[in-house]
Amino acid sequence: MNQLTHFDAQGQAHMVDVGTKTETRRIARAAGQIRMLPETLQLILSGSTKKGDVLGIARIAAIQGSKRTADLIPLCHPLALTRVAAEFSIDQSNSSIECVVTAETLGRTGVEMEALTAVSVGLLTIYDMCKAVDRGMQIDAIRLLEKQGGKSGHWLRQTG
Helix, strand or coil: CCCCCCECCCCCECCCCCCCCCCEEEEEEEEEEEECCHHHHHHHHHCCCCCCCHHHHHHHHHHHHHHCHHHHCCCCCCCCEEEEEEEEEEEHHHCEEEEEEEEEEEECCCCHHHHHHHHHHHHHHHHHHHCCCCCCCEEEEEEEEEEECCCCCCEECCCC
């Protein structure tokens, strides 16, 4: 197993020096889901929530969340993102919505945290917009699906 990179030789937390790394195209995909009552899902799908287009607003929130990752996660580098896409898919049989985010940059460090943050913020936005009718919604399975670029190359989740 590799060493934890956010600690120096004395065990103190620090921001990783990426100054000598080569700039490469870096891509990360992350996903997560929110489960809810079937009635809540129908409200979202019908567009009849009081707050408006839930998935449209969650998409914008996810993109905005990716851009604020360095403000939220203390040791993340601020990145110039070149692309962020947030997609939502509906699973009526499980009364859930999956969010998949792809984040890209040309840089010296990966965009995994930006993709994971975006998924989290997108799903939290759905919760916020629907909590008046369903406080029991549950956010699950936030995970990295894939990462490309950099010295470590391509990584792809093998299951789920």
